[in-house]
Amino acid sequence: MTDTTMTIDKTKTDTQPAAPTKAEPDMPPAIKPAAERDPLRARIENFSFYYSNGFQAIKQVDMPILDRKITAIIGPSGCGKSTLLRSLNRMHDLYPGNRYEGKVILEPEGENLIGPEADPVLVRLRVGMVFQKPNPFPKSIYENVAAGLRVRGIKKRAVIDEAVETALRRAAIWDEVKDKLHGSAYDLSGGQQQRLCIARGLAPNPEILLLDEPTSALDPIATAKVEDLVQELSETVTIVIVTHNMQQAARISHRTAFMYLGEAIEFGDTNQIFTNPKHPRTESYITGRYG
């Protein structure tokens, strides 16, 4: 990572959060130490979300997001997992009438991302997002990755050049595109496009990267590449991933949250959730009884 591109990146501190994680009722004492050991990047507290038609898609969710760890959100269709993810960078603000309640605290500053004083645009500068379907812009590969920097008013060619290369390397796609940086992003395969979108999200050095079912439109080989990439990235950036693929959550995430009908039913170490779920609903979901 280059310091030249860190326009908004706060230095990642390892200081303990001021308040300890709120203990979930279902969480056994055995996994608590892990939660205490890892520094927090964000805390979702008593969070509810209402769509403009009045439907409450998220009901009083509490969830810690650990720094430089992969947090997976799983659950059946319509359980609110994507809605929760999209709340974290205020995507719902694009459509009028949607309403948040509760808090999403970004650590270590303790800023409430959904508070009335938080500007959605500034939140999105700090929390990046990769979407379900690869959505490269109709521009060159280079301009796609540079987009996030241009949005931030960075104009110096050298700075952008370097950030683009760094991001493409981090997204493990540099070798495939370095000779056609100025070719159209639409000429890439679906899997390459998705990794390009990850590079685009990484270029401005976000504090958290949100991935909304990033492999649901990809074939198994492209999926494997994206999964490898996400695991590598978790060493440097905090990742929250929504997936309806339980195996994927089990393979790549450190922590898993299970959501059902807008509620966070269970949250814990991925191993524990998949091998020893505490809640009967979690158990029946991961054993394939519904979904």
Place this chain on the structure above:
Amino acid sequence: MSTTTQGALSAATTNQTAFDAVRKAKQKDILFATGGLVVMALAMTLLLALIGDLVIRGATRIDYGFLTSYPSRLPERAGILSAWVGSLLVMLVTAFLAIPIGIGAGLYLEEYARKGWLSNFIEINVSNLAGVPSIIYGLLALGLFVYGFSLGKTILVAGMTLALLILPIVIVSIREAVRAIPRIIKEGAYGLGADQWQVMWSYIIPAARPGILTGAIVGLSRAIGETAPIITIGALTFIAFLPPAPVTGEFPFISFAWLNDGFTVLPIQMFNWVSRPQAEFHVAAAATGVVLIALTFSLNGIAIWIRYRLRQGYRN
């Protein structure tokens, strides 16, 4: 399963029924396709016949003299110089007014306006305005611009009238172009932290550019053939002079005096000649028609070419 309860219905019978249904559906397909082909061929033949008739009667009349002469009471000396210059200048004013206002209004309505009963009301009205007969715009312009504002029967007023006329068309097509941009692209841009202004300038406008340009040109090609509103505001039918040139030899080199000049346009020249008794004038009218159709087609051609070009490459 329902079939198990109806054991009498054998698999063979079921298949036979299904085959019959498919065969019937196919026959309907063929019938519809044939009917459609006939109707289309009829429409195209009529159109081609009209244009062909015009070309056969008028094409030979078009020469350098025809394009560079003023109208005359002698049919063999009559030309369309003042008409095509007038059309050009009126189009210039129309484009200058309708395109920026249309783009601004379309983008505002689609991107910025709060969705509610008011924006629905405006949307319905804009669509309705696109269907209002053009002579109504002429009456409006006559009352408002010519008499109300005392602007006279000038190029400026004609341009303003035609701009009003095509504004709804331009707005509707721009809104459609903007709406056609996938939501996922917009969300991608917002997701990077772009604000609304950046999203509009860097993502929406570039992506909608083919549609925006097409809308503008289709609007202009409608305006160039309009006769009724121009007659209503009182364009001259016989004009043997050109408006002052927009570019002058002395400082500040650009003159807007032409805006306040009288004028005629191609459709009016044509209308005028058609209503003369002499057959030679009818030939001149046909020739004017050929020029007008050629202009309209080339405007549409430019629109298609732009759309094709811009779709091709997103390279930079």
